[in-house]
Amino acid sequence: MQSRTISMQINGKSYQEEVDVRKSLMELLRELGLTSVKQGCGVGECGACTVLVDDIAVDSCLYLAVWADNKAIRTAEGECRGEQLSPVQQAYVEEGAVQCGFCTPGLIMASTAFLEKNQGKKPGREEIRRGHAGNLCRCTGYQTIISAVEKAAEK
Amino acid sequence: MFPIEKYYFAATIEDAIAALEADEKARVIAGGTDVLVRLHGGNPDYGCLVDINGLDELRQISMDGEGNIFIGTLATCSEIIEHPLVQEHLPMVVQSLETIGGPQVRNTATMGGNICNGAVSADSACAALVYEMDLLIRNSKRERIQSINGFHTGPGRTVLGRGDLFTAFCIRPQKYRNMGASYYKYAMRGAMDIATIGCGAGVRMADGAVTELKLAFTVAAPTPIRCPHAEEAVLGKPVNAETLQQVADALLEDVRPRDSWRAGKEFRLHIIKTLAQKVIGQAAENLGGTL
Numbered sequence: 023m024q025s026r027t028i029s030m031q032i033n034g035k036s037y038q039e040e041v042d043v044r045k046s047l048m049e050l051l052r053e054l055g056l057t058s059v060k061q062g063c064g065v066g067e068c069g070a071c072t073v074l075v076d077d078i079a080v081d082s083c084l085y086l087a088v089w090a091d092n093k094a095i096r097t098a099e100g101e102c103r104g105e106q107l108s109p110v111q112q113a114y115v116e117e118g119a120v121q122c123g124f125c126t127p128g129l130i131m132a133s134t135a136f137l138e139k140n141q142g143k144k145p146g147r148e149e150i151r152r153g154h155a156g157n158l159c160r161c162t163g164y165q166t167i168i169s170a171v172e173k174a175a176e177k
Numbered sequence: 178m179f180p181i182e183k184y185y186f187a188a189t190i191e192d193a194i195a196a197l198e199a200d201e202k203a204r205v206i207a208g209g210t211d212v213l214v215r216l217h218g219g220n221p222d223y224g225c226l227v228d229i230n231g232l233d234e235l236r237q238i239s240m241d242g243e244g245n246i247f248i249g250t251l252a253t254c255s256e257i258i259e260h261p262l263v264q265e266h267l268p269m270v271v272q273s274l275e276t277i278g279g280p281q282v283r284n285t286a287t288m289g290g291n292i293c294n295g296a297v298s299a300d301s302a303c304a305a306l307v308y309e310m311d312l313l314i315r316n317s318k319r320e321r322i323q324s325i326n327g328f329h330t331g332p333g334r335t336v337l338g339r340g341d342l343f344t345a346f347c348i349r350p351q352k353y354r355n356m357g358a359s360y361y362k363y364a365m366r367g368a369m370d371i372a373t374i375g376c377g378a379g380v381r382m383a384d385g386a387v388t389e390l391k392l393a394f395t396v397a398a399p400t401p402i403r404c405p406h407a408e409e410a411v412l413g414k415p416v417n418a419e420t421l422q423q424v425a426d427a428l429l430e431d432v433r434p435r436d437s438w439r440a441g442k443e444f445r446l447h448i449i450k451t452l453a454q455k456v457i458g459q460a461a462e463n464l465g466g467t468l
Contacts, residue, residue: 024184044178065214066282081281084213155368156279
């Protein structure tokens, strides 16, 4: 099968990979060891595979790996600096917004993109809900997640 | 991995057209939020792809000196929603695209794909119909202008033929100026859902009377539709409860809703009548009128 050679940044590090054109970005990232990227539904409904492509949140399961050529990818692994969690990650911990954890990396990236887009604003809970409509969580009931985003917005 | 059998990454528009012409089974992949879902489900009709994501000229959103607004077919829903030209002149486009999927889907899905996919529920279809958008389509011989009226020929079917590449929407100033517009998507959930019924209206008025109504529905017939009988019924009348009732009655000549697991025919008809009144009222209000 065909492949294309692509260059990309993943969490600030340069990669050059020969990629099978049939592969999703989710599959490529997991093969490269970035297993925070989860396969949930595989059809763009659950958001567990959310990563940022040039700072925009996308479902990496519905994104061809070859489209990452010349793009900068961010995953949950890259959000902490050493032992230091990002403000979003820290807020999730403080608000107890994590239960089984499967949806968490995708939600962290969705929240990160949402807050970067709303920088300097104080989004309301309804707005936060709408901004996270593409991520499912079957444990928490969402209240603590929304509280975590509210808290991170204040930082 | 997606069951892609043949894949071509187009470097230019001409290149894409040549690839689409060369293979009868070739299909365009744009944002991928429909095509990749079908491939994930093993649909064999999507195995041969022409990828147009390298064609940055198709991402442009612009206005020319005459006020024609162009939206490239590869512009994502989010890019369109956030574009100042669209926000200022085409509020109903913003309103409809905001109802599509969730943020991640809107960040990759394109309005061009939403229209070409041909779904009877396409959220952008009402806006395309109300603003009477022209579709710029190119093949190896010429570029042609195809109205959105008549573009959809059946569920999942359009007039696009072999070797056709849809490059941009063109919205004429006489189709969007001095018009109040509104859209409402009735669905089971507030996000990540497919419309049970979608309704869009554009209203123009003079001296308190309607001079023009454009009323469009999704999921009310085998394709997204305009409603000529209902549009005719309000001409020269004020937008009040009596007129809106006449619209609801006239609508029965225009729509053909069906039974599905999502909703029954009778219920859909009820929603259609209710939404028409609500959305026309809102469009008139957006124009500065009152009920």
